Amino acid sequence: MNFTKNNYVWFILAALFLVLPLIFTQSFALSLMTQMGIAIIFALSYNMLLGQVGLLSFGHAVYYGLGAFFTAHILNLIADGIIWLPITFVPIFGGLFGMFFGFIIGIVTTRRPGTPFAMISLGIAEMVAASALMFTAFFGGEAGIDANRTSGGAMLGISYGPQIQVYYLVMTWCLISIAGMYAITRTPLGRMANAVRDNPERAKFIGYNPTRVRWMSLTLAGFFAGLAGSLYIINYEIVTFETLGILESGRVVLMAFIGGIGHFWGPIIGAVLVTFLQSALSNYTEAWLLYFGLLFLVIIMFSPGGIAGLIAKHEPVVRAKLLRRLIPSYSVVAATGAVMLLGFVSIIEMIYHVESAISGHEPMLLFGVLINPSSLNPWLVIVLVFVVGTSLFVRSTKNVGKAWDDLGPDLQKKG
Structure with missing residues (x-):
C-alpha cells in the first residue's frame, strides 16, 4: 500500500x-x-x-x-x-x-x-x-x-x-x-x-x-x-x-x-x-x-x-491475476488447519476444565456440545481429531509449496 x-x-x-x-x-x-x-x-x-x-x-x-x-x-x-x-x-x-x-x-x-x-x-x-x-x-x-x-x-x-x-x-x-x-x-x-x-x-x-x-x-x-x-x-x-x-x-x-x-x-x-x-x-x-x-x-x-508480509507477498500474484491457482491448495490448508485447531483448542479447554478446582468434575459445554471430561471417550475422540487434523495439515502445506513453485515461471513472465 x-x-x-x-x-x-x-x-x-x-x-x-x-x-x-x-x-x-x-x-x-x-x-x-x-x-x-x-x-x-x-x-x-x-x-x-x-x-x-x-x-x-x-x-x-x-x-x-x-x-x-x-x-x-x-x-x-x-x-x-x-x-x-x-x-x-x-x-x-x-x-x-x-x-x-x-x-x-x-x-x-x-x-x-x-x-x-x-x-x-x-x-x-x-x-x-x-x-x-x-x-x-x-x-x-x-x-x-x-x-x-x-x-x-x-x-x-x-x-x-x-x-x-x-x-x-x-x-x-x-x-x-x-x-x-x-x-x-x-x-x-x-x-x-x-x-x-x-x-x-x-x-x-x-x-x-x-x-x-x-x-x-x-x-x-x-x-x-x-x-x-x-x-x-x-x-x-x-x-x-x-x-x-x-x-x-x-x-x-x-x-x-x-x-x-x-x-x-x-x-x-x-x-x-x-x-x-x-x-x-x-x-x-x-x-x-x-x-x-x-x-x-x-x-x-x-x-x-507478519501478516503485512504475507499480504505483500501475494500482491504481485494478485496483479498478475494468478491468485486463483493458489486457492485450491489454500482451501485444503484452511480446512485441515481448522480441524487441527479444533482438536488442539478442545484439548486445552478440557485440561483447563479438569484442572479447575471448582468445576473439574462437572460436564462442560465445548463448541455447543455438552461433554463430560471425566470420562475417557471424549478424550479419545478429541485426540483423534487433533492427530488426524495435524497429519492432514502437514501434508497439505506441501501442496501449497508445490503450487508456489509451479507459479514461479508464470509470475516471472508477467512480472
Whole structure:
C-alpha cells in the first residue's frame, strides 16, 4: 500500500473511522474500536523504533504510561479550576511529556544499540514501574490516579461524557498520528533512520551520526506513545502503575511483530487484531493468554514478516491475476488447519476444565456440545481429531509449496 501515490487511502481511512459507529452500534463495539484507535497509535510509535531505526525496546510502555499519568494530573487541574484547557487538545501535552522523557532517556540508551539497548530499556521499564509504587504523589501508588474527562465542561456541545464523543476524539488523533508518523518516514530523518537500521557503519561513513539519528527517533516515538497514553486516560478515566510495566511493553511488541514491522501499515493490522483477540477471547476462555502466545510463536516461526508480509507477498500474484491457482491448495490448508485447531483448542479447554478446582468434575459445554471430561471417550475422540487434523495439515502445506513453485515461471513472465 503506497500512501504517497494513493492519496485516496487517507480519505477512505477517514470515512471508515466516521461510519464505523453507524455500522457497529453496540456499546461494546464502540468501546472496542476506541481501544483499537489508541493501540494503533501506540503500535506505530513502537514501529518508529523497531521497524524504522532497528531498536528493539522492551520498555516502550514507559512513555505511554508517563503520558497517561501526566494527562491525569492535567485533567484534575482542569477539574479544580486551576487551569483552563479544552480536553480536545490535552493529548498534545501527554505527547510532549512522553517526548521529554524520550529525549532524556535517549541520551543514554541510544549509545548502545542492539542487545544492550533492549536490556537497558527493560531495566528502565522495571525501574519506572517500581518507582510508581514509591512516588505516590505523582503515580498514586497501587490505586493509581483517576480523572474526569468531563471536567472541562461542554464546549460546542461536546463534553466527552458519551462514549461516541470519546471515540471520535481518539480516531481524530489516530488519523493525525498515522499521517504524522508516515510523513516522518518520508523525511531525510526517516530515510537516515532506515540507513542506520540497515548499515550504521556506512551511514557514519557518509557523515551522519547513527547515535543522534536513534536519539531523535526515540524522542519522536516517545511523543506519539505519550499521546496514546493520554488518550488512554481520557478513555478509561483511571491509570495505574501497570500501564508502565513490562506487560504493556510486551503487548506492543506483539502488535508490531504480528502485524509486521517491515511495513508501515503492519502495526496497524497487529494493533487491531491483538486488541480484538484480547477483548474477544477473554470473554470466552480463561486460557486466552496461551492462545495469544501461540499465535505470536506461529507468526514468528512461519511468517517473520507478519501478516503485512504475507499480504505483500501475494500482491504481485494478485496483479498478475494468478491468485486463483493458489486457492485450491489454500482451501485444503484452511480446512485441515481448522480441524487441527479444533482438536488442539478442545484439548486445552478440557485440561483447563479438569484442572479447575471448582468445576473439574462437572460436564462442560465445548463448541455447543455438552461433554463430560471425566470420562475417557471424549478424550479419545478429541485426540483423534487433533492427530488426524495435524497429519492432514502437514501434508497439505506441501501442496501449497508445490503450487508456489509451479507459479514461479508464470509470475516471472508477467512480472
